[in-house]
Amino acid sequence: MPVKRQVRMVADLNKCLGCHTCTMACKTMWTDRNKGQMHMYWNNVETRPGKGYPRDWETQGGWFDRQDKSSIPLPGIDEGYGAPWEYNYEEVLKTDGGDASAGVLVPSPNPSGKDAYASNWDEDVGDGIFPNSYYFYLPRICNHCTDPPCVDACPRQAVYKREEDGIVLVDQTRCRGYRYCIKGCPYKKIYYNPEEKIAQKCIFCYPRIEKHQGNFCATQCVGRIHHVGYAEDTNSGVYKLIDKWKVALRLHPEFKTQPNVFYIPPFSPPVYSSSGQLTNRPRIPVEALAKLFGDTPEQTLDQRAQRIEEIFGIIQDERKKAASGEYSELIDILIPHSEADRIQV
Numbered sequence: 001m002p003v004k005r006q007v008r009m010v011a012d013l014n015k016c017l018g019c020h021t022c023t024m025a026c027k028t029m030w031t032d033r034n035k036g037q038m039h040m041y042w043n044n045v046e047t048r049p050g051k052g053y054p055r056d057w058e059t060q061g062g063w064f065d066r067q068d069k070s071s072i073p074l075p076g077i078d079e080g081y082g083a084p085w086e087y088n089y090e091e092v093l094k095t096d097g098g099d100a101s102a103g104v105l106v107p108s109p110n111p112s113g114k115d116a117y118a119s120n121w122d123e124d125v126g127d128g129i130f131p132n133s134y135y136f137y138l139p140r141i142c143n144h145c146t147d148p149p150c151v152d153a154c155p156r157q158a159v160y161k162r163e164e165d166g167i168v169l170v171d172q173t174r175c176r177g178y179r180y181c182i183k184g185c186p187y188k189k190i191y192y193n194p195e196e197k198i199a200q201k202c203i204f205c206y207p208r209i210e211k212h213q214g215n216f217c218a219t220q221c222v223g224r225i226h227h228v229g230y231a232e233d234t235n236s237g238v239y240k241l242i243d244k245w246k247v248a249l250r251l252h253p254e255f256k257t258q259p260n261v262f263y264i265p266p267f268s269p270p271v272y273s274s275s276g277q278l279t280n281r282p283r284i285p286v287e288a289l290a291k292l293f294g295d296t297p298e299q300t301l302d303q304r305a306q307r308i309e310e311i312f313g314i315i316q317d318e319r320k321k322a323a324s325g326e327y328s329e330l331i332d333i334l335i336p337h338s339e340a341d342r343i344q345v
């Protein structure tokens with residue numbers, strides 16, 4: 001699907017705090033609690049390892065991997081995405097008119113039972129046994145893929161990729177709510193609005209991009225983890241991180257969609273041995289990262305793990321250089337001094 005230029009984003013997972021400011025920035029800007037959009041988080045931040053949002057999205061497949069498209073499941077709104085709830089703030093936090101003895105925040109409606117779920121249901125759960133337990137955060141938006149199966153899946157050509165910047169959009173006037181696009185997207189980043197009976201998704205804040213402003217989730221990020229720019233702009237941070245320094249990887253490249261959101265894999269502290277000594281093994285197993293991140297669909301898991309080790313080596317070498325007072329272009333990009341250093345659209 002040729003475009004004149006392609007907007008890209010790199011997220012440095014070493015800096016994500018899991019604060020969900022990005023999620024709330026997008027929610028407030030584009031979907032809030034509007035009709036039929038309650039369950040939608042175009043940006044979500046999931047804890048890894050974890051089931052993600054919607055629940056178990058990684059195993060649901062997409063247009064690229066099935067002959068029989070009808071066998072691709074559609075996530076249910078309550079059990080897949082989860083219904084939002086309110087806590088009893090009034091009761092617990094306000095003594096004037098409330099019952100201060102209530103003491104405990106209780107969600108209402110109470111999400112319990114085997115089908116209960118929410119966008120960050122397993123937040124901070126992770127894996128491993130203390131003192132070697134671990135987790136990290138994975139912020140996700142639509143990847144505005146170079147080869148987007150959501151576009152191919154739509155029988156009404158309602159989903160399309162903009163020529164001017166590669167942003168993938170749903171033409172709301174053409175959409176009839178067939179939901180083939182949701183089945184088609186292996187990242188499950190298109191959502192169904194049951195009230196409007198149409199599909200809706202991340203628009204990469206295109207009205208802001210057109211004014212050379214950054215997308216909201218990136219500009220509001222507390223950790224300043226994002227770099228945004230065009231793939232063709234060889235002066236941009238995204239070009240240098242992805243193509244020059246080669247320290248950013250795609251999420252699930254085996255889905256064959258060529259995502260345009262990239263990630264710098266997270267470092268982690270060393271594992272303790274059974275005798276309490278620090279080893280040289282990272283607490284997040286490289287094999288676990290390799291199941292998520294890579295360059296191409298053809299790479300084996302071993303090759304992906306090697307690439308991740310290589311990236312850690314490159315960043316560590318450059319860190320040492322910077323620490324000794326030498327200039328490092330890579331570290332200069334990774335520690336942006338201003339918004340203009342990381343948002344270049």
Ligand code: SF4
Binds near residue numbers: 141144148
């Ligand atoms: S992430 Fe999904 S919705 Fe977004 S462009 Fe790719 S296939 Fe389409």
Ligand code: SF4
Binds near residue numbers: 042201216
């Ligand atoms: S790019 Fe814009 S629309 Fe997309 S997730 Fe971020 S804030 Fe939301």
Ligand code: SF4
Binds near residue numbers: 020220
């Ligand atoms: S705002 Fe930034 S630091 Fe906070 S969760 Fe989102 S990506 Fe992570």
